[in-house]
Amino acid sequence: MPRALTYGALLFLSAMFIIPFYWTFITAVKSIGELYQFPPVFWPDEVMWDNFVTAWFKQPFDVYLKNSVIVVVLSTIGQLFSCSLVAFGFARFKFKGRDAIFVLLLSTMMIPWDVKMIPLYMEFNMLGWINTLKPLIVPAYFADAFFVFLLRQYIMTVPIEIDEAARMDGANSWQIYWRIHLPLMMPALVLVGTFHFMNAWNDYLGPLIYLNDQSKYTLTLGLSMFKGLHETDITSIAAITVVLCIPPLILFFFAQRYIMDGSIGSSVKG
Amino acid sequence: MSTLVVQDEASEERHRFIEKLTPYLFISPWILGFLFFTLGPLIFSFIMSFYDWPVVGERTFVGLQNYEVMLTEDPLFWDSLWITVKFGLFFVPFNVILGLLLAVLLNQKVFGTGVFRTIFYLPSVISGVALVTIWAWIYSHEYGILNFLLGLAGIEGPNWLGDPNWSLLAIVIASLWGLGGTMLILLTGLQSIPKELYEAAKMSDVPAWARLIYITIPMLSPMLLFTVITSIISAFQQLTIALLLTGGGPLESTYFFAMYIYDNAFKYFEMGFAAANSWVMFLIILVLSMLVLKSSSAWVYYEGEMKNSEAADA
Numbered sequence: 142m143p144r145a146l147t148y149g150a151l152l153f154l155s156a157m158f159i160i161p162f163y164w165t166f167i168t169a170v171k172s173i174g175e176l177y178q179f180p181p182v183f184w185p186d187e188v189m190w191d192n193f194v195t196a197w198f199k200q201p202f203d204v205y206l207k208n209s210v211i212v213v214v215l216s217t218i219g220q221l222f223s224c225s226l227v228a229f230g231f232a233r234f235k236f237k238g239r240d241a242i243f244v245l246l247l248s249t250m251m252i253p254w255d256v257k258m259i260p261l262y263m264e265f266n267m268l269g270w271i272n273t274l275k276p277l278i279v280p281a282y283f284a285d286a287f288f289v290f291l292l293r294q295y296i297m298t299v300p301i302e303i304d305e306a307a308r309m310d311g312a313n314s315w316q317i318y319w320r321i322h323l324p325l326m327m328p329a330l331v332l333v334g335t336f337h338f339m340n341a342w343n344d345y346l347g348p349l350i351y352l353n354d355q356s357k358y359t360l361t362l363g364l365s366m367f368k369g370l371h372e373t374d375i376t377s378i379a380a381i382t383v384v385l386c387i388p389p390l391i392l393f394f395f396a397q398r399y400i401m402d403g404s405i406g407s408s409v410k411g
Numbered sequence: 412m413s414t415l416v417v418q419d420e421a422s423e424e425r426h427r428f429i430e431k432l433t434p435y436l437f438i439s440p441w442i443l444g445f446l447f448f449t450l451g452p453l454i455f456s457f458i459m460s461f462y463d464w465p466v467v468g469e470r471t472f473v474g475l476q477n478y479e480v481m482l483t484e485d486p487l488f489w490d491s492l493w494i495t496v497k498f499g500l501f502f503v504p505f506n507v508i509l510g511l512l513l514a515v516l517l518n519q520k521v522f523g524t525g526v527f528r529t530i531f532y533l534p535s536v537i538s539g540v541a542l543v544t545i546w547a548w549i550y551s552h553e554y555g556i557l558n559f560l561l562g563l564a565g566i567e568g569p570n571w572l573g574d575p576n577w578s579l580l581a582i583v584i585a586s587l588w589g590l591g592g593t594m595l596i597l598l599t600g601l602q603s604i605p606k607e608l609y610e611a612a613k614m615s616d617v618p619a620w621a622r623l624i625y626i627t628i629p630m631l632s633p634m635l636l637f638t639v640i641t642s643i644i645s646a647f648q649q650l651t652i653a654l655l656l657t658g659g660g661p662l663e664s665t666y667f668f669a670m671y672i673y674d675n676a677f678k679y680f681e682m683g684f685a686a687a688n689s690w691v692m693f694l695i696i697l698v699l700s701m702l703v704l705k706s707s708s709a710w711v712y713y714e715g716e717m718k719n720s721e722a723a724d725a
Contacts, residue, residue: 168548230437234433235434253644253648264455283440343538364540389536390537
């Protein structure tokens with residue numbers, strides 16, 4: 142393919158992907174007058190940083206932020222801990238039924254969320270967990286299948302001789318997991334942590350179904366409330382959208398080299 | 412002396428028992444999670460689907476009635492299913508083909524691939540709610556930037572979200588904005604294709620389009636299969652975007668099957684009926700995935716198999 146055509150296509154497509162972000166940011170910092178000007182204003186005369194503050198106090202976003210942080214931090218810890226344990230179990234032991242159980246684990250990835258949505262709601266209702274953050278946190282302590290698969294593939298690449306040497310020195314299985322494999326898994330753990338952080342931070346349907354009181358809302362739910370409450374308040378919607386996008390984007394930039402690194406991604410193929 | 416031996420034996424037995432138990436202890440978080448958050452709910456939902464099951468109040472066994480009503484009496488079932496299929500027919504091919512196009516472009520040795528790759532992946536990082544609010548404003552009939560840009564090109568843009576002829580397409584486009592994940596999987600696949608194949612082809616003057624069709628696509632076919640299946644699944648589960656961007660409208664032109672389930676469960680509180688709906692979705696996804704997998708032996712090329720058959724020939 143000619144060089145120029147490749148560059149042309151890449152630049153055009155990048156513009157398609159970037160413009161929506163740019164447009165949201167510009168909308169957030171425009172004055173009301175500029176918002177409805179036609180033809181549209183592509184750079185405001187004055188950047189209205191105050192719009193962010195105004196938007197933040199239109200709803201109890203402090204409370205939403207606190208709830209989001211609780212959910213994300215606690216569930217990420219749970220996911221990292223449980224998935225690495227389970228992955229270590231599958232990667233480093235021979236036991237009865239291992240392969241059958243592993244196939245079962247993989248097949249659970251195919252089950253659509255919608256099938257579990259209703260019974261899970263009933264289950265959490267019976268436990269008295271509706272309108273608490275628990276349904277968004279507790280399941281993360283029971284190992285997500287995809288993350289287990291990813292970590293297991295990663296552990297398989299570590300030579301078994303390392304484990305054997307440690308065992309000769311008197312280390313037990315827990316110590317081999319905790320002292321040797323957990324540190325070695327770090328790149329894969331960063332990847333799992335990043336993906337889970339994004340899932341939890343961005344989750345909308347979970348909070349929508351399980352939370353009723355505004356005092357329990359997460360940020361995504363708060364943002365979606367704007368649609369009903371202030372139909373025309375585009376500036377605030379855009380401002381909160383920008384705020385909501387910032388943590389995942391920052392995290393993405395830090396974890397980028399792990400996400401883009403084919404060596405972990407390609408393990409998905411095997 | 413003898414007691415000591417007995418003790419030794421006992422401790423050895425205990426030791427062996429613990430050793431046997433250890434692997435199960437390590438995988439126990441998943442086992443428990445599977446029982447309580449997957450298998451239990453699945454069985455529960457299956458049972459519910461044969462009941463008239465309101466959230467509060469009396470539940471009664473109704474046999475196959477939920478399934479009957481859904482298939483024969485409720486037009487919304489077929490309508491929402493058809494809308495979901497239409498969405499899938501647009502979304503799945505575009506998601507895979509555009510993902511492939513981006514991956515192929517990025518796999519060229521061009522300056523700044525890292526930056527481009529990041530740009531294409533960015534939308535996949537943000538939340539569905541943020542995505543929806545961004546696109547709602549872009550699609551705005553009067554003030555939207557999309558129709559302004561189309562206007563510059565001399566095209567009068569439609570009322571994207573207000574016109575039933577365009578609303579589904581609007582959701583397809585917004586969904587395609589997040590194809591970075593597909594791109595990344597295919598890019599990883601492209602990078603694992605041996606360079607020698609291309610070099611050999613170049614030496615025998617095979618043109619670029621033929622290299623794409625005869626080398627890239629066959630070598631990439633296992634990954635393509637994977638992305639086709641995951642795209643189908645995500646097309647069927649499409650809910651957040653439609654729920655927030657159009658609310659299923661206008662005139663139910665974007666009333667997806669997942670929204671039908673959601674409404675039956677959490678708006679009308681017909682838990683049994685909604686459970687029956689969700690099992691139909693599960694079956695459809697299962698059958699479609701099986702069909703794609705079955706067909707895959709015809710179009711997916713596995714390098715490993717080739718090697719095996721060669722070995723068998725020799």
